[in-house]
Amino acid sequence: MEIVFLFYDGMTALDAIGPHEILSRLPGAVVKLAAISAGDILTSSDLIMKADYALSDVQRADILVIPGAKTATSLRKFPAILEWIDKVHQTTTWTTSVCTGSLILGAAGLLSGVKATSHWATLERLSAYGAIPVSERIVESGKIITAAGVSAGIDMALMLAAKVSGEQVAKTLQLAIEYDPAPPFDAGSPAKAGPELVNALRAKMLNVFEKK
Amino acid sequence: MEIVFLFYDGMTALDAIGPHEILSRLPGAVVKLAAISAGDILTSSDLIMKADYALSDVQRADILVIPGAKTATSLRKFPAILEWIDKVHQTTTWTTSVCTGSLILGAAGLLSGVKATSHWATLERLSAYGAIPVSERIVESGKIITAAGVSAGIDMALMLAAKVSGEQVAKTLQLAIEYDPAPPFDAGSPAKAGPELVNALRAKMLNVFEKK
Numbered sequence: 001m002e003i004v005f006l007f008y009d010g011m012t013a014l015d016a017i018g019p020h021e022i023l024s025r026l027p028g029a030v031v032k033l034a035a036i037s038a039g040d041i042l043t044s045s046d047l048i049m050k051a052d053y054a055l056s057d058v059q060r061a062d063i064l065v066i067p068g069a070k071t072a073t074s075l076r077k078f079p080a081i082l083e084w085i086d087k088v089h090q091t092t093t094w095t096t097s098v099c100t101g102s103l104i105l106g107a108a109g110l111l112s113g114v115k116a117t118s119h120w121a122t123l124e125r126l127s128a129y130g131a132i133p134v135s136e137r138i139v140e141s142g143k144i145i146t147a148a149g150v151s152a153g154i155d156m157a158l159m160l161a162a163k164v165s166g167e168q169v170a171k172t173l174q175l176a177i178e179y180d181p182a183p184p185f186d187a188g189s190p191a192k193a194g195p196e197l198v199n200a201l202r203a204k205m206l207n208v209f210e211k212k
Numbered sequence: 213m214e215i216v217f218l219f220y221d222g223m224t225a226l227d228a229i230g231p232h233e234i235l236s237r238l239p240g241a242v243v244k245l246a247a248i249s250a251g252d253i254l255t256s257s258d259l260i261m262k263a264d265y266a267l268s269d270v271q272r273a274d275i276l277v278i279p280g281a282k283t284a285t286s287l288r289k290f291p292a293i294l295e296w297i298d299k300v301h302q303t304t305t306w307t308t309s310v311c312t313g314s315l316i317l318g319a320a321g322l323l324s325g326v327k328a329t330s331h332w333a334t335l336e337r338l339s340a341y342g343a344i345p346v347s348e349r350i351v352e353s354g355k356i357i358t359a360a361g362v363s364a365g366i367d368m369a370l371m372l373a374a375k376v377s378g379e380q381v382a383k384t385l386q387l388a389i390e391y392d393p394a395p396p397f398d399a400g401s402p403a404k405a406g407p408e409l410v411n412a413l414r415a416k417m418l419n420v421f422e423k424k
Contacts, residue, residue, distance in 0.1 A: 014233035014389065017259075021226035021362065024257040033259065040262065045236040047229075047245065050252065050260035099390075120390060137394050149390025150233065151366065159396040171399035172409055176417070177226065178311075178332060178361025180400030181393035182349050184371045187383035188392030197384055205388075 001028045001164070004061035004088065006104075007035040007051040008075065013043040014150050015067035015098040019157035022173050023063065026165050034058045036081065044070055055084045060091035063160065068099025068119060068150070070208045075104050082108040094160060095144050098153035102146040106131050115141045119149035120190050121205045151188075154179065213240045213376070216273035216300065218316075219247040219263040220287065225255040226362050227279030227310040231369035234385050235275065238377050246270045248293065256282055267296045272303035275372065280311030280331060280362070282420045287316050294320040306372060307356050310365035314358040318343050327353045331361035332402050333417045363400075366391065 003023050005016055024031045035041055035051035042048055066085065075081055085108040089095045097105050102118040105111050106129025115132045117123065117139040126133040137148045138156050147156035158179070162170035187193040215235050217228055236243045247253055247263035254260055278297065287293050297320040301307045309317050314330040317323050318341025328343045329335065329351040338345040349360045350368050359368035370391070374382035399405040 012233070013229050017225050017229040020259060021224070021257060024259075031258070045232060046243070047232060047236075048262035048264075050262070052260075137392070149388070151389045151391040151393065154363065155394050155396060162396065167397070168409075171397050171405060172413055174395060174397055174399045175402070175405045175409055175413055176361070177363045178400060179363040179393075179395055180349070180404065181363065181391075181395065182367050183386060183391055183393065184367060184374065185379070185383050185386055187386045188390060190387070192392065193383060193387045197380075197387055201384055201387055 001026065001062045002030050002032060002060065003063040003065065004032045004034055004058055005065045005067065006081070006085065007033050007041045007049065008069070008081070009042045010044055010069045010071040010074070011041065011067045012069055012099060012150055013045055013047050013049065015101065015153055016049070016065070018151060018153035019065050019096070019098060021177060022154065022157035022161055023065070025173055025176070026161055027169065032058055036078065055081065058088065061088050062092060063094045063164070064088050064092045064096065066097040066101035066104050067153070068097070068101040068103075070100075070205065072100035072103045073107065073209065076107045086110065093143060094163070096146070096156060096160065098147045098156065099149045102126060102131070103129070105144065105146070110144065114144055115139050116144070116146040117148050118146065121202045122209065213238065213274045214242050214244060214272065215275040215277065216244045216246055216270055217277045217279065218293070218297065219245050219253045219261065220281070220293065221254045222256055222281045222283040222286070223253065223279045224281055224311060224362055225257055225259050225261065227313065227365055228261070228277070230363060230365035231277050231308070231310060233389060234366065234369035234373055235277070237385055237388070238373060239381065244270055248290065267293065270300065273300050274304060275306045275376070276300050276304050276308065278309040278313035278316050279365070280309070280313040282312075282417065284312035284315045285319065285421065288319045298322065305355060306375070308358070308368060308372065310359045310368065311361045314338060314343070315341070317356065317358070322356065326356055327351050328356070328358040329360050330358065333414045334421065
């Protein structure tokens with residue numbers, strides 16, 4: 001079972017590592033980290049992770065995972081990446097995204113008429129790609145599964161683990177990473193955080209977003 | 213504010229990246245990823261991340277983060293790492309660990325008579341270092357904060373963010389990573405997962421643990 005992650009400069013490390021920590025432990029998993037060129041990838045938090053494959057060396061995937069980035073829409077300047085996503089998507093059982101990764105799926109032309117989610121601050125941007133924005137943590141539309149912002153990739157990966165390897169395996173992985181979340185605050189969604197935090201953060205995030 | 217992560221071969225990627233995604237976004241944060249030698253670190257899931265400092269080039273930290281590993285106790289074979297942890301700990305405001313990282317703090321001699329937690333499967337091992345094992349997700353003992361298995365590092369980092377930069381900043385970071393967890397199953401702790409899953413996984417994990 002080939003599980004392929006798209007890696008690219010600027011991506012959010014946790015968008016990739018959340019699902020990676022779970023999916024890489026699935027029985028029979030062969031994980032490939034694919035970028036324009038194999039080698040160092042600079043994440044948004046300045047941490048460097050290594051892509052072990054060039055996109056040109058990966059033709060297919062059973063599971064494709066597209067992490068997000070504050071700069072996600074800048075990938076429209078790299079048609080080779082979008083074409084690769086479209087090509088690999090034709091071969092997948094599951095095509096998935098985390099956070100603004102769904103905007104990359106959109107730019108690749110995969111979300112026309114498809115229900116999808118994204119980071120809450122960029123959810124409405126999905127419409128530009130013909131997608132139907134749905135404000136849920138995980139949205140499953142046929143073989144495309146999109147997850148909301150950053151940490152939602154962990155929930156998505158556990159759900160996917162159950163689909164691929166059964167509920168028993170998924171629960172064992174949840175127990176292995178002791179995923180019994182207990183956030184010290186209840187501010188993880190716009191509804192819970194309230195308008196003041198939401199408006200300040202949205203303005204800041206979209207400011208970065210527009211520039212790319 | 214210098215935030216230093218210990219990186220080492222075999223460490224669990226999510227133990228480090230969960231807190232890193234949060235703490236690296238704190239106002240004024242300068243993050244250093246320190247390993248025996250600067251360069252590639254092979255995590256337990258075969259993903260390579262880059263340490264940007266050698267231990268010898270990092271003398272102090274405001275926050276020290278020690279991630280865990282299935283092979284955590286093998287670090288006792290590297291007294292230079294344990295001595296470095298002890299030395300840097302003398303300079304910190306907060307010394308923290310995720311998962312079996314607490315066993316490394318223990319091996320470094322920092323937990324004598326100190327209440328601490330760890331991954332549930334290795335919690336009792338803390339006693340070997342004179343620590344007092346506490347089965348909680350996050351345990352704060354003076355300036356030492358230990359978190360339970362893998363994903364608990366995210367909760368720990370948000371708690372720490374509030375201590376260091378205030379509750380408003382911590383809540384904004386929670387909202388930024390949309391940390392409104394919704395695991396598809398309720399199997400994230402031994403009590404919730406039940407004895408069958410727990411016993412199978414404990415046997416498997418301790419088997420790896422004993423060999424190192």
